[in-house]
Amino acid sequence: MAGLPILSIMTFLPLIGVLIILMIRGEEEAVARNSRYAALYTSLFTFAFAVYMFLNFDGSTADFQFVEKAEWLRPLGIGYHMGVDGISMFFVLLSAFLTPVCIISAWDSIEKRVREYMVAFLVLECFMIGTFCALNSILFYVFFEGVLIPMFIIIGVWGGPRRVYASYKFFLYTLLGSVLMLIALLVLMAKTGTTDIPTLMANPVAPSLQIWLWLAFFASFAVKLPMWPVHTWLPDAHVEAPTAGSVILAGVLLKMGGYGFLRFSLPIMPDASAFFGPYMLWLGVIAIIYTSLVALVQEDMKKLVAYSSVAHMGYVTIGVFTGTVQGIEGGIFQMISHALISGALFLCVGVVYDRLHTREISRYGGIVGNMPLYAFIMMVFMLGSVGLPGTSGFVGELLTLMGAFQINTLATLFASTGLVLGAAYMLLMYRRVVLGPPVNQDAIEMPDMNKREIGLLFPIAAMVLWLGIFPNTVMDRIGPSVDKLVADYQKHVKIELEMTVDVEGKKEEGAE
Amino acid sequence: MIGFDLVPLFPELFLAVTAMAHLIIGVSRGNHSTNFVFWASAVTYVVAALILVGVSWGDAIVLNGMFKFDNFAGFMKLIILLGLLVSSALSVKYLDDEGISRFEYPVLMTCAGIGMMLMVSANNLLALYMALELQSLSLYVLAAFRRGSLQSAEAGVKYFSLGALSSGMILFGISLIYGYTGTLDYGTLSATLLPMQSIPVGITFGLVFLLAGLAFKISAVPFHMWTPDVYQGAPTSVTAFFAIVPKVAAMGLIMRLLFEPFASVSGQWDQIIWFLSASSMVVGAFAAIVQENIKRLLAYSSIGNMGYALVGIAAVSSAGAGAVVLYLIIYLIMTSGVFAVVLSMRRNGKAVENISDLAGLSQTQPMLAYAMAILMFSMSGIPPMAGFFGKLMIFQAAVEAQMYVLAVLGVVTSVVAAYYYLRIIKVMFFDTPAPAFDGALPFARRAVLALSVIFVLGFVFKPSLAIIIAKNAAGALFPG
Numbered sequence: 001m002a003g004l005p006i007l008s009i010m011t012f013l014p015l016i017g018v019l020i021i022l023m024i025r026g027e028e029e030a031v032a033r034n035s036r037y038a039a040l041y042t043s044l045f046t047f048a049f050a051v052y053m054f055l056n057f058d059g060s061t062a063d064f065q066f067v068e069k070a071e072w073l074r075p076l077g078i079g080y081h082m083g084v085d086g087i088s089m090f091f092v093l094l095s096a097f098l099t100p101v102c103i104i105s106a107w108d109s110i111e112k113r114v115r116e117y118m119v120a121f122l123v124l125e126c127f128m129i130g131t132f133c134a135l136n137s138i139l140f141y142v143f144f145e146g147v148l149i150p151m152f153i154i155i156g157v158w159g160g161p162r163r164v165y166a167s168y169k170f171f172l173y174t175l176l177g178s179v180l181m182l183i184a185l186l187v188l189m190a191k192t193g194t195t196d197i198p199t200l201m202a203n204p205v206a207p208s209l210q211i212w213l214w215l216a217f218f219a220s221f222a223v224k225l226p227m228w229p230v231h232t233w234l235p236d237a238h239v240e241a242p243t244a245g246s247v248i249l250a251g252v253l254l255k256m257g258g259y260g261f262l263r264f265s266l267p268i269m270p271d272a273s274a275f276f277g278p279y280m281l282w283l284g285v286i287a288i289i290y291t292s293l294v295a296l297v298q299e300d301m302k303k304l305v306a307y308s309s310v311a312h313m314g315y316v317t318i319g320v321f322t323g324t325v326q327g328i329e330g331g332i333f334q335m336i337s338h339a340l341i342s343g344a345l346f347l348c349v350g351v352v353y354d355r356l357h358t359r360e361i362s363r364y365g366g367i368v369g370n371m372p373l374y375a376f377i378m379m380v381f382m383l384g385s386v387g388l389p390g391t392s393g394f395v396g397e398l399l400t401l402m403g404a405f406q407i408n409t410l411a412t413l414f415a416s417t418g419l420v421l422g423a424a425y426m427l428l429m430y431r432r433v434v435l436g437p438p439v440n441q442d443a444i445e446m447p448d449m450n451k452r453e454i455g456l457l458f459p460i461a462a463m464v465l466w467l468g469i470f471p472n473t474v475m476d477r478i479g480p481s482v483d484k485l486v487a488d489y490q491k492h493v494k495i496e497l498e499m500t501v502d503v504e505g506k507k508e509e510g511a512e
Numbered sequence: 513m514i515g516f517d518l519v520p521l522f523p524e525l526f527l528a529v530t531a532m533a534h535l536i537i538g539v540s541r542g543n544h545s546t547n548f549v550f551w552a553s554a555v556t557y558v559v560a561a562l563i564l565v566g567v568s569w570g571d572a573i574v575l576n577g578m579f580k581f582d583n584f585a586g587f588m589k590l591i592i593l594l595g596l597l598v599s600s601a602l603s604v605k606y607l608d609d610e611g612i613s614r615f616e617y618p619v620l621m622t623c624a625g626i627g628m629m630l631m632v633s634a635n636n637l638l639a640l641y642m643a644l645e646l647q648s649l650s651l652y653v654l655a656a657f658r659r660g661s662l663q664s665a666e667a668g669v670k671y672f673s674l675g676a677l678s679s680g681m682i683l684f685g686i687s688l689i690y691g692y693t694g695t696l697d698y699g700t701l702s703a704t705l706l707p708m709q710s711i712p713v714g715i716t717f718g719l720v721f722l723l724a725g726l727a728f729k730i731s732a733v734p735f736h737m738w739t740p741d742v743y744q745g746a747p748t749s750v751t752a753f754f755a756i757v758p759k760v761a762a763m764g765l766i767m768r769l770l771f772e773p774f775a776s777v778s779g780q781w782d783q784i785i786w787f788l789s790a791s792s793m794v795v796g797a798f799a800a801i802v803q804e805n806i807k808r809l810l811a812y813s814s815i816g817n818m819g820y821a822l823v824g825i826a827a828v829s830s831a832g833a834g835a836v837v838l839y840l841i842i843y844l845i846m847t848s849g850v851f852a853v854v855l856s857m858r859r860n861g862k863a864v865e866n867i868s869d870l871a872g873l874s875q876t877q878p879m880l881a882y883a884m885a886i887l888m889f890s891m892s893g894i895p896p897m898a899g900f901f902g903k904l905m906i907f908q909a910a911v912e913a914q915m916y917v918l919a920v921l922g923v924v925t926s927v928v929a930a931y932y933y934l935r936i937i938k939v940m941f942f943d944t945p946a947p948a949f950d951g952a953l954p955f956a957r958r959a960v961l962a963l964s965v966i967f968v969l970g971f972v973f974k975p976s977l978a979i980i981i982a983k984n985a986a987g988a989l990f991p992g
Contacts, residue, residue, distance in 0.1 A: 138904070176924070
């Protein structure tokens with residue numbers, strides 16, 4: 001199996017599933033059932049390939065692996081180039097893992113237009129995996145942007161009451177950011193003559209050009225991540241999206257922003273990244289404190305988790321733009337951990353939503369009595385989100401803050417308050433929903449989780465704990481890639497520093 | 513170079529002869545021959561295309577320098593013939609349903625087609641004018657084809673009066689250019705302009721008038737006022753024809769005019785094109801938002817699309833010209849598909865035209881809704897649809913020419929445009945269903961729609977071929 005184009009298989013296998021689903025004929029109910037199974041098997045196959053990739057991944061090198069090259073847009077010199085390194089590999093794995101999770105989670109809760117729903121998720125999986133595998137900037141853009149189509153449909157068709165508004169906001173917000181990135185990609189192409197990401201990473205462009213390019217990329221990734229103050233689409237999208245849509249949104253789509261910073265901004269525009277780095281730290285700090293405070297007063301469970309996502313992404317911003325090994329490793333780890341925890345929290349919200357059809361915190365209370373399993377599993381994820389040692393949330397936040405401490409102690413101090421605030425809003429919600437006095441009769445009559453829900457949530461909980469106890473599963477594999485990234489980055493930053501020192505030195509000489 | 517070799521003009525001659533034959537058949541056999549004439553002209557287009565492919569595409573100048581036949585002309589003619597074929601396939605059933613099936617329709621279409629094919633190979637300002645008028649006069653009649661309807665008549669009159677005005681402007685411009693250079697021939701014009709240190713103001717004026725008249729033909733802002741009214745008033749099949757083919761021909765004509773005789777004075781016209789392009793993109797995007805009628809919406813969409821195509825011309829480069837040609841192919845194919853859907857919007861035997869009539873189409877006619885959604889995403893330039901690659905090439909050329917303002921304006925207006933394309937998708941997928949449309953699509957329309965969707969979806973897998981062809985075609989305008 002060595003010569004197998006495994007990344008292309010993972011990317012395009014879901015599309016074959018789509019074709020199969022589109023060919024299903026028969027009664028509506030049979031179509032729905034067969035679509036579910038076809039989608040599940042396709043995504044499981046894809047996941048199997050992803051596991052194979054994970055097992056065969058060589059964690060000792062920073063090079064791109066499983067590389068594939070083919071001709072594509074030849075007249076423009078744009079080739080089809082796929083490959084993964086330590087940074088992207090886990091996101092591919094994550095995408096392949098969360099898609100079957102989403103399909104299973106929607107097994108019973110989606111009743112209308114099941115075929116379309118499954119098609120949308122498989123198309124989404126194709127674009128997600130493609131985004132993380134693409135090693136050509138235009139190819140990356142095609143996948144990155146293509147994600148909008150299925151997500152727009154998912155929010156708009158199966159979403160809540162304000163779904164139209166939310167889907168529009170999601171689509172147009174992200175599109176506006178991305179098209180500016182497209183121009184930046186074209187400028188890069190015109191200036192360097194290549195769209196190959198590894199080539200671009202090896203030869204960063206001139207510092208004077210970097211500032212503008214960096215801002216254009218920032219427009220795209222900041223919206224996607226999302227960073228304060230362009231995060232406002234996220235709570236709307238999360239609240240209106242169906243459960244599985246929220247899981248994918250939190251689990252994978254947000255990570256595209258962080259991944260973009262790591263793949264484009266830092267290596268290709270190191271000088272500009274160093275220039276804007278301090279501002280990014282503070283933007284991250286604002287995001288953490290502001291959105292945590294907003295989360296404190298939310299009455300809607302999904303909205304609360306959505307705001308907590310923005311806060312957690314604030315740590316990612318901080319980690320990435322420290323430019324230190326700990327910071328970046330922490331940022332990546334935080335993204336992986338957040339994908340699992342936040343995805344699972346949305347699933348938890350989905351579990352009770354399916355029963356009571358409301359997300360209002362005050363409509364619940366005291367459900368620990370009738371749903372003990374649910375109370376337990378939710379506690380695991382809640383504590384993971386808070387960053388309790390032993391869960392994956394702790395590792396990411398700790399590393400991020402360690403990285404940040406070397407750069408800016410004051411910002412780190414403020415960022416740390418997010419840990420306290422995070423504990424406050426999460427525990428508050430847990431108390432009001434799960435513990436507390438049983439006030440609503442229908443809430444305390446809800447049945448506990450069924451087998452499907454248990455099968456869905458317990459593996460994720462196990463992974464959260466595993467990563468909390470053995471973070472090296474991830475760290476060993478991302479290490480070399482991050483080391484190389486940081487080494488290249490620091491080289492540039494040092495040159496810049498020396499230059500400024502030189503200039504200042506000369507000024508002083510002149511003054512004497 | 514002056515010869516009397518008619519071989520390169522065989523496709524046009526063939527079309528002209530058959531058009532007259534079809535007219536005679538129509539006159540002698542009356543209106544029940546319409547369907548026959550339709551299919552006969554469809555076959556004629558195919559045969560003409562085959563003749564065209566058979567003719568050598570070397571640089572040939574025929575009829576005393578009136579027409580030039582090169583790669584660019586050959587390829588644009590092929591696109592025009594494709595457009596004619598598609599338009600006639602879309603028209604047949606619609607005219608029957610509307611009860612305006614008359615044999616003049618296909619004949620007029622063929623005449624317009626001949627005019628368009630001559631437009632893209634015009635090598636003389638007089639030939640340009642004659643070809644343009646042959647095309648325009650046929651189109652005026654087509655716009656007013658539904659004689660009994662006030663709206664259609666209004667569309668015809670509006671189109672005619674404004675079109676005549678623009679023709680006058682073109683003629684005036686030509687006369688100024690002739691007055692200052694003493695020639696109408698592209699080759700001589702180019703040779704006269706090349707050594708000029710400063711351009712006489714008369715030539716600049718002439719060029720401005722010429723471009724203003726031509727901007728009317730491609731409905732670039734601020735010469736676009738007629739477009740929404742004519743699109744709305746004309747029978748929908750005619751609207752489809754207007755949207756698909758004449759734009760392509762007029763763009764071809766503008767490209768040859770600007771890149772051949774006036775290439776050396778690009779400093780005189782690039783700002784004009786820049787402005788036409790920027791304003792078309794902005795107006796096309798913002799004005800479409802408030803439209804309720806889908807034909808009016810598509811009118812503004814075509815205005816915006818012409819704005820994008822003009823970006824490629826404003827880049828004044830071979831890459832830009834290639835991008836324009838590619839953009840036009842993709843635009844033509846997408847628009848055909850969209851109109852195949854619009855033509856099928858009939859309820860209780862009557863055509864409906866409001867966007868709200870599409871409500872819930874995904875539940876009543878899912879295949880139609882999917883096709884339309886794919887085309888709409890493509891129109892808004894979202895990858896991986898074909899429309900994205902058209903825009904990619906255009907913006908790449910613009911960035912290469914360092915026209916960052918135009919490029920950024922282009923992508924930002926494309927986001928605004930995405931809003932109204934999304935609205936159609938929203939109506940089809942998110943809203944509660946309106947009553948279903950009548951019956952299944954006729955075969956020809958379904959074929960057009962299917963091919964268009966397959967092209968739009970499949971383009972991403974094999975984009976090189978179309979791009980290479982487009983680049984080769986445009987390369988003919990940039991010798992050396």
